Amino acid sequence: MKIVGFACFSDLDSQNLVELTLPLTGETNNLEAVTKQFENVELETEFVEDQVGLVFPRVLSMIINEAFYAFTQKIAIKEEIDIAMKLGTNYPKGPLEWGECIGLDEVYSVLQGLYNNLQEERYRPAPLLRKFVISGWNVEAFARYENYKQQIKSFNLSQIENKELPFTT
Secondary structure, eight states, X not given: OOOOEEEOXXXXXXXXXXEEEOOTTOOGGGHHHHHHHHHHTTOEEEEOOOOTTTTHHHHHHHHHHHHHHHHHTTSOOHHHHXXXXXXXXXXXXXXXXXXXXXXXXXXXXXXXXXXXXHOOGGGSOOHHHHHHHHHTOOGGGHHHHHHHHHHHHHOOHHHHHTTOOOOOO
16 A cells, blocks of 8 residues: 555644644655645654654644643633733744644644554543534634633523523624
């Protein structure tokens, strides 16, 4: 089988690097051709071990997942998480900003693939990330989510009897 694996997120136009790997069934004579193809579109390549998620998608997805946990545990709000990570690590974007660019569904897919393959708790997607993906929400929906939680808190059971629902999702 003539195959070369690669990893990147769908926002490829904002990336400078594509990770390449040679699976056990791959053939080394394909590596040069694939490398040249990526160079033709001005992308650098780096060869890494053939493992689920490779390096960049795996590590960045874990950081974004941890940001969801930090938000859920009320450690900080969305903007504070992004600012803390940009200033604290000198990253160009905060983890939630990156999640917005990449797409939460892609982040979730990487994490779910890692969790399914490696069966390690640290790769389990944060429950709120899962809810956002299932709902089709993006990172910008954090304000909407906060509003939803406030509406739930103020919800009164008598409103069910009167069929007066004060919120919509």
